[in-house]
Amino acid sequence: MTAFQNILAHFDRYIPLDETEKQALTSRLTERRVKRKQYLLQEGDVCKHFTYVVAGCFKMYGVDKSGTEYNLVFAAEDDWVADIASLHKELPSKLFIEAVEASTILQISKGDLWYLYTNHPKFNRTFRVIIEDKYTELQNRLLQTYSSTAHERYEQFLSQYPNLTNRLPNTQIASYLGITPEFLSKIRNERLTK
Amino acid sequence: MTAFQNILAHFDRYIPLDETEKQALTSRLTERRVKRKQYLLQEGDVCKHFTYVVAGCFKMYGVDKSGTEYNLVFAAEDDWVADIASLHKELPSKLFIEAVEASTILQISKGDLWYLYTNHPKFNRTFRVIIEDKYTELQNRLLQTYSSTAHERYEQFLSQYPNLTNRLPNTQIASYLGITPEFLSKIRNERLTK
DNA sequence: ACCAACCCTTAAACTACATTAAGACTATTT
DNA sequence: AAATAGTCTTAATGTAGTTTAAGGGTTGGT
Numbered sequence: 001m002t003a004f005q006n007i008l009a010h011f012d013r014y015i016p017l018d019e020t021e022k023q024a025l026t027s028r029l030t031e032r033r034v035k036r037k038q039y040l041l042q043e044g045d046v047c048k049h050f051t052y053v054v055a056g057c058f059k060m061y062g063v064d065k066s067g068t069e070y071n072l073v074f075a076a077e078d079d080w081v082a083d084i085a086s087l088h089k090e091l092p093s094k095l096f097i098e099a100v101e102a103s104t105i106l107q108i109s110k111g112d113l114w115y116l117y118t119n120h121p122k123f124n125r126t127f128r129v130i131i132e133d134k135y136t137e138l139q140n141r142l143l144q145t146y147s148s149t150a151h152e153r154y155e156q157f158l159s160q161y162p163n164l165t166n167r168l169p170n171t172q173i174a175s176y177l178g179i180t181p182e183f184l185s186k187i188r189n190e191r192l193t194k
Numbered sequence: 195m196t197a198f199q200n201i202l203a204h205f206d207r208y209i210p211l212d213e214t215e216k217q218a219l220t221s222r223l224t225e226r227r228v229k230r231k232q233y234l235l236q237e238g239d240v241c242k243h244f245t246y247v248v249a250g251c252f253k254m255y256g257v258d259k260s261g262t263e264y265n266l267v268f269a270a271e272d273d274w275v276a277d278i279a280s281l282h283k284e285l286p287s288k289l290f291i292e293a294v295e296a297s298t299i300l301q302i303s304k305g306d307l308w309y310l311y312t313n314h315p316k317f318n319r320t321f322r323v324i325i326e327d328k329y330t331e332l333q334n335r336l337l338q339t340y341s342s343t344a345h346e347r348y349e350q351f352l353s354q355y356p357n358l359t360n361r362l363p364n365t366q367i368a369s370y371l372g373i374t375p376e377f378l379s380k381i382r383n384e385r386l387t388k
Numbered sequence: 389a390c391c392a393a394c395c396c397t398t399a400a401a402c403t404a405c406a407t408t409a410a411g412a413c414t415a416t417t418t
Numbered sequence: 419a420a421a422t423a424g425t426c427t428t429a430a431t432g433t434a435g436t437t438t439a440a441g442g443g444t445t446g447g448t
Contacts, residue, residue: 062337062340062341064341064342068341070337070340070341072333072336072337084326084329084330084333085326085329085330085333085334088323088326089326089330094334094337095337124318129282131329132278132279132282132283134329135278135279135325135328135329135332136279136283138329138332138333138336139266139278139279139332140279140288141336142266142332142335142336142339143256143264143266143288143289145336145339145340145372146256146264146339146372147256147258147262147264148258149434149435150434150435151434169394169395169396170395170396171394171395171396178339178340179434179435179436180435180436180437181395181396181397182396182397182398182399182435182436182437182438183434183435183436184396185396185397185398186397186398186435188396188397189397189398343404343405344404344405345404363424363425363426364425364426365424365425365426373404373405373406374405374406374407375425375426375427376405376406376407376408376426376427376428376429377404377405377406378426379426379427379428380405380427380428382426382427383427383428
């Protein structure tokens with residue numbers, strides 16, 4: 001399966017595209033292969049692309065003064081990743097987007113995305129739904145962060161992202177959960193001995 | 195100043211509206227006065243309106259199994275409030291929106307908002323920017339929640355919302371910061387004795 | 389094949405924050 | 419005007435999660 005077939009199947013799950021729209025979309029996508037630890041975005045840069053993950057996995061994270069990383073989201077196959085705040089407002093990002101596995105992606109630039117919005121209105125709707133899903137994810141995550149313990153958040157992570165559990169090192173999962181790797185290790189130990 | 199003049203001035207700060215657009219907007223807005231502790235949305239309901247706050251203040255919050263409230267956002271004058279996730283997807287909300295002061299609001303229903311999007315394209319852009327701002331706010335808040343202490347978050351709150359500081363009881367601010375009122379009291383005490 | 393870099397775990401000491409309880413003070417309702 | 423519900427603070431005790439340190443295991447680069 002080619003990368004284009006992959007993303008077209010993805011769009012079909014929202015609203016199917018006709019031939020003209022498929023052509024308009026694929027002609028504006030750039031395929032890239034990125035190695036592990038390579039960046040799509042670094043703090044201070046303006047986010048220029050919306051990225052669709054064909055294969056592999058990325059993390060989007062912020063870093064505090066002392067250099068500690070805080071994972072906000074993971075994005076694996078069939079998912080989108082971008083600092084939407086920076087992309088839309090054209091302001092320097094506070095975030096990094098980095099490959100945690102060797103990955104294949106399709107990227108569309110902000111300008112080309114705007115072209116699609118203007119000339120092929122269906123994309124307005126599809127991308128709006130995609131962004132709304134991201135919004136919902138963030139809101140649920142914030143609420144969960146406040147209202148549940150690290151144990152509960154770990155269980156929730158396991159059931160929400162069962163396939164990521166085995167692919168990501170626990171240090172990365174701990175950062176996503178907002179705890180130290182040492183404490184995650186303790187949680188995992190307690191889970192097994194019960 | 196009437197409520198309509200108020201919201202039209204608000205839109206002028208984004209992209210000015212022409213007479214036809216002003217008419218299309220104001221004819222679809224419903225003015226309401228709500229008392230303190232009255233709800234705009236309760237858990238389990240589908241969010242039906244986008245609400246503009248003319249005067250007063252609201253909190254949007256979630257509640258855990260034990261009944262504890264977690265404030266996600268406050269919305270005061272010139273701000274918008276809605277559970278965007280529930281509004282767009284027409285799914286039951288996990289959140290409450292409640293007046294913390296007697297307030298005056300203007301509401302637009304989802305159907306009327308869609309009408310404006312379709313027939314007056316400028317609203318697409320204006321509301322998209324409004325929603326993007328909400329998105330940015332959430333993302334910054336999540337990052338800050340992970341990367342800074344309660345002391346730092348309180349200082350940040352004071353500088354970001356100086357006018358809310360005096361209007362909201364500290365119990366509500368504590369809930370927004372993700373701490374207990376007792377601990378906020380301690381923080382405030384330490385701030386003053388230094 | 390080696391070295392460096394990363395990763396996982398355990399455990400002891402520590403800290404940011406929660407819980408409980410109690411008293412004083414302030415609004416809101418009747 | 420009294421009653422009730424909400425608010426703010428202090429203080430003692432408790433706990434979820436951090437820090438530091440150390441040992442062993444895995445991976446990846448040259």
